Amino acid sequence: MSVSPVKRQKMESALDQLKHHTTVVADTGDFNAIDEYKPLDATTNPSLILAAAQMPAYQKLVDDAVAYGKKLGGSEEEQIKNASDKLFVLFGAEILKRIPGRVSTEVDARLSFDKEGMIQRARRLIDLYKEVGVGKDRILIKLSSTWEGIQAGRVLEAEYGIHCNMTLLFSFAQAVACAEAGVTLISPFVGRILDWYVANGDKKTYEPSEDPGVKSVTKIYNYYKKFGYKTIVMGASFRNTGQIKALTGCDYLTISPKLLAELSKEHVKLTPTLSVKEAQACNLEKIHLDEKAFRWHHNEDQMAVEKLSDGIRRFAADAVKLERMLKVDVVSRSSWC
Numbered sequence: 564m565s566v567s568p569v570k571r572q573k574m575e576s577a578l579d580q581l582k583h584h585t586t587v588v589a590d591t592g593d594f595n596a597i598d599e600y601k602p603l604d605a606t607t608n609p610s611l612i613l614a615a616a617q618m619p620a621y622q623k624l625v626d627d628a629v630a631y632g633k634k635l636g637g638s639e640e641e642q643i644k645n646a647s648d649k650l651f652v653l654f655g656a657e658i659l660k661r662i663p664g665r666v667s668t669e670v671d672a673r674l675s676f677d678k679e680g681m682i683q684r685a686r687r688l689i690d691l692y693k694e695v696g697v698g699k700d701r702i703l704i705k706l707s708s709t710w711e712g713i714q715a716g717r718v719l720e721a722e723y724g725i726h727c728n729m730t731l732l733f734s735f736a737q738a739v740a741c742a743e744a745g746v747t748l749i750s751p752f753v754g755r756i757l758d759w760y761v762a763n764g765d766k767k768t769y770e771p772s773e774d775p776g777v778k779s780v781t782k783i784y785n786y787y788k789k790f791g792y793k794t795i796v797m798g799a800s801f802r803n804t805g806q807i808k809a810l811t812g813c814d815y816l817t818i819s820p821k822l823l824a825e826l827s828k829e830h831v832k833l834t835p836t837l838s839v840k841e842a843q844a845c846n847l848e849k850i851h852l853d854e855k856a857f858r859w860h861h862n863e864d865q866m867a868v869e870k871l872s873d874g875i876r877r878f879a880a881d882a883v884k885l886e887r888m889l890k891v892d893v894v895s896r897s898s899w900c
Contacts, residue, residue, distance in 0.1 A: 578600070581811060586603050586604065612654055616885065629889060651668050667730075671882055678712075689704070705729075728748045731874040742786075742794045757806070795814045797816065801818060812836055
């Protein structure tokens with residue numbers, strides 16, 4: 564349906580309309596994009612921080628992180644690890660100056676199968692935020708949605724009051740386990756689900772309502788609302804604005820600057836596709852998953868198994884690249900001494 568130029572001027576952009584029904588989160592480490600689109604929250608990950616850290620505009624943050632690592636001393640490896648954690652926190656602290664809500668900061672993906680390691684690293688990140696004057700109420704700690712990650716989230720929430728964002732979530736089993744663990748928020752990956760089905764099936768294009776990633780988030784949202792779980796559903800990893808618009812009404816959606824820009828230029832009427840009322844009328848059964856049941860149900864979803872392992876490898880690879888970049892600075896600073 565076309566919209567006349569006059570009506571288009573009067574109609575809010577798709578982005579502005581979306582904000583009436585869904586909390587919009589910026590999926591970026593770029594401060595300029597955050598300033599421009601004014602999201603409530605922002606998310607970061609190793610890939611986003613790596614990209615931002617290579618921009619000249621953010622060199623001072625890199626320098627400050629390296630100086631921090633050097634100041635703490637220890638082996639070269641320890642200095643680089645401390646510099647890396649500090650860099651994540653420095654980016655997060657700067658982002659928080661630009662948004663009213665919370666920023667998500669990710670625990671190293673190489674700890675994805677180490678429950679205690681994730682708990683320790685999460686608490687370390689919270690301590691680093693405290694050092695720069697940021698309270699834990701403004702932070703979401705991102706953890707991989709492995710069984711170990713979900714149980715780390717349970718402990719962090721219940722024992723330390725640290726809010727968690729469970730990332731790399733692809734299966735319904737992961738979503739159920741996260742809800743039972745009482746975590747604050749989950750990030751089901753819409754686009755990466757679509758990628759798998761396009762790569763592994765005969766169908767190469769999908770209407771938004773039939774998109775497998777959209778359908779996955781819709782089912783999770785309906786399950787959570789039907790059974791009264793407080794965990795926030797935040798759709799993530801979008802490939803196009805059609806996926807985003809098809810999830811209007813979802814609790815949160817985290818969106819890249821490119822797609823935020825496209826939505827800001829679109830002038831089509833948006834109506835919520837997800838609602839608590841409709842969710843409560845859905846024909847879904849409540850289930851409970853202990854570790855054995857979780858591993859079996861997750862394993863039965865080939866897409867989820869492959870995308871979870873692939874996602875962990877990708878984030879881990881970018882964490883290594885970031886450390887290599889920091890190592891150059893650490894070594895060069897050592898030569899100055």
